Amino acid sequence: MQEKELNRRSFLQKSVYGIGYTLLGGVVWSAYLTKSQAQTLALRPPAALSEKDFLASCLHCGMCVSACPFDVLKLATVSDDVPTGTPYFTPRENACRLCIDVPCASACPTDALNLELLTKKEQFSINNAKMGLARVNTESCLAHLGLQCVMCIRACPLEDIAIMQKNERNERTGMHAYLTPVVNPEACTGCGLCEHACPTNTPSIKVFPLFLSAYERGSHYVVGWDREDEARAKQKTSDVTMEKTKRNEKSALENVNDVDGILKGLYHE
Amino acid sequence: MNKIFKYRYYLARRTTQLLVLGSYFLANLYGWEMVKGNLSSSLLLGFIPLSDPFATLQTFFAGAVISADILVGALVVLLFYAVLGGRFFCSWICPVNIITETAAALRRKLGLGSKDVPSLLSRQIRYWVIALTLLLSFLFSVSAFEVISPIGIAHRGVIFGFGMGWFFLLALFFFDLFSQKYGWCGHICPLGGFNALVGKYSLIKITHDVDKCIHSQECFLVCPEVQILHAVGKQSHIVTGKECIKCARCIEVCDSGAFEVSIVGIAKQLKEGA
Numbered sequence: 001m002q003e004k005e006l007n008r009r010s011f012l013q014k015s016v017y018g019i020g021y022t023l024l025g026g027v028v029w030s031a032y033l034t035k036s037q038a039q040t041l042a043l044r045p046p047a048a049l050s051e052k053d054f055l056a057s058c059l060h061c062g063m064c065v066s067a068c069p070f071d072v073l074k075l076a077t078v079s080d081d082v083p084t085g086t087p088y089f090t091p092r093e094n095a096c097r098l099c100i101d102v103p104c105a106s107a108c109p110t111d112a113l114n115l116e117l118l119t120k121k122e123q124f125s126i127n128n129a130k131m132g133l134a135r136v137n138t139e140s141c142l143a144h145l146g147l148q149c150v151m152c153i154r155a156c157p158l159e160d161i162a163i164m165q166k167n168e169r170n171e172r173t174g175m176h177a178y179l180t181p182v183v184n185p186e187a188c189t190g191c192g193l194c195e196h197a198c199p200t201n202t203p204s205i206k207v208f209p210l211f212l213s214a215y216e217r218g219s220h221y222v223v224g225w226d227r228e229d230e231a232r233a234k235q236k237t238s239d240v241t242m243e244k245t246k247r248n249e250k251s252a253l254e255n256v257n258d259v260d261g262i263l264k265g266l267y268h269e
Numbered sequence: 270m271n272k273i274f275k276y277r278y279y280l281a282r283r284t285t286q287l288l289v290l291g292s293y294f295l296a297n298l299y300g301w302e303m304v305k306g307n308l309s310s311s312l313l314l315g316f317i318p319l320s321d322p323f324a325t326l327q328t329f330f331a332g333a334v335i336s337a338d339i340l341v342g343a344l345v346v347l348l349f350y351a352v353l354g355g356r357f358f359c360s361w362i363c364p365v366n367i368i369t370e371t372a373a374a375l376r377r378k379l380g381l382g383s384k385d386v387p388s389l390l391s392r393q394i395r396y397w398v399i400a401l402t403l404l405l406s407f408l409f410s411v412s413a414f415e416v417i418s419p420i421g422i423a424h425r426g427v428i429f430g431f432g433m434g435w436f437f438l439l440a441l442f443f444f445d446l447f448s449q450k451y452g453w454c455g456h457i458c459p460l461g462g463f464n465a466l467v468g469k470y471s472l473i474k475i476t477h478d479v480d481k482c483i484h485s486q487e488c489f490l491v492c493p494e495v496q497i498l499h500a501v502g503k504q505s506h507i508v509t510g511k512e513c514i515k516c517a518r519c520i521e522v523c524d525s526g527a528f529e530v531s532i533v534g535i536a537k538q539l540k541e542g543a
Contacts, residue, residue: 077432
């Protein structure tokens with residue numbers, strides 16, 4: 001009888017310990033998982049879902065990594081600043097070659113790499129990939145010094161579509177031209193061949209994931225000289241408001257002559 | 270020769286573990302079409318999909334759309350587990366098993382951890398960890414266990430490179446060596462727990478013959494899930510504990526041959542359990 005009571009007690013004690021350890025582990029584990037949700041600078045293989053959906057779907061099997069014929073893709077280890085076990089690539093070391101048959105995404109058993117994302121206007125093409133967007137750093141770019149470099153432009157698989165050469169007069173010499181690279185955000189696939197080719201010590205053209213590079217101005221800014229954008233404002237159906245605020249209840253002239261109002265504004269009343 | 274005989278299952282298991290891992294490694298290195306992927310998900314002979322059901326369940330909770338390939342792959346493995354025993358994976362395939370069994374053997378050799386030291390962890394923790402895995406997968410939209418799994422770190426490490434991942438495995442080794450006998454595999458690992466649940470009524474079971482038992486206690490020393498041997502030496506029975514990892518160490522160490530591998534129908538198991 002007494003032994004039974006002791007057994008019961010030790011069982012209860014063990015259960016409490018068990019729940020306690022599970023909670024402890026759960027808290028530490030959660031802290032680690034929030035880190036995996038931090039936006040990563042890693043570039044994902046072509047046809048990857050948005051980062052959040054990609055992380056949810058990826059099974060960490062590495063079949064895309066094995067399928068890559070140029071050994072571009074790597075599977076993140078715990079040392080990498082990318083969620084463990086997910087595929088990524090670093091263009092400066094090895095850039096995506098935009099294989100027309102997309103072996104990596106074809107090998108993916110889940111929908112984490114989804115070939116349907118490469119179909120636009122009913123045309124399937126690897127050129128529809130959006131792995132990131134290249135940005136030029138004009139301060140270190142050789143072309144912006146006035147040298148004829150064009151390495152990134154020649155390296156681009158979509159030369160003259162995704163990256164173009166802009167010719168400008170070099171005022172310093174008065175007899176030469178600047179032949180500078182300009183990226184077209186609509187067409188850039190983010191393959192990183194430009195970054196890989198760039199001869200400066202740190203790449204002067206660099207591919208960033210879309211959340212960093214595809215800057216969004218915000219829909220409340222309207223470009224008045226762009227007919228389409230102006231029409232968007234006039235429709236009033238969008239999130240652009242044209243209603244009068246307190247400031248513009250009066251006409252411009254009234255505002256200018258309203259000394260009291262201006263003083264009030266100055267002293268934040 | 271006798272020594273090899275005493276380790277026949279042990280050697281067979283190590284060989285299988287290394288063969289499986291080795292073929293994944295070589296397949297990735299040389300681009301073989303026969304095997305693709307790793308222990309999370311793979312494609313055998315170019316047409317047999319295999320997927321870890323627990324990992325698949327996590328991606329489902331994380332909000333992923335489960336593709337047909339993965340679903341079929343998970344069902345194939347589930348069927349395999351249900352028939353052979355889910356924890357068959359633990360002792361015959363899982364690379365972490367090599368680490369933890371080595372730690373346990375060393376622990377025995379060094380005489381660490383006597384019977385007077387009470388067990389730190391409950392054997393039931395793994396089932397709580399399963400629930401926690403699915404909850405965290407849902408909350409954080411990421412397969413929670415796959416991100417930290419030492420099993421994943423081990424097999425991905427061998428196939429694609431470790432990084433500093435082997436630090437985790439070393440930590441696991443020390444935990445099992447110093448803190449808790451079979452701490453990871455026998456208490457915490459949710460994959461082991463999941464596989465145990467799936468293979469509860471597996472057809473392959475260990476049977477015990479009490480008439481042959483000489484009460485040498487050897488089986489208790491080596492069994493990683495010693496609680497399932499509670500009736501050993503008391504009566505002849507089928508070892509029905511779902512946590513049995515089918516490592517067959519009990520068969521090897523028993524000089525009197527009181528243990529045997531048997532194929533037992535579910536009806537008989539239910540009768541025995543009742």
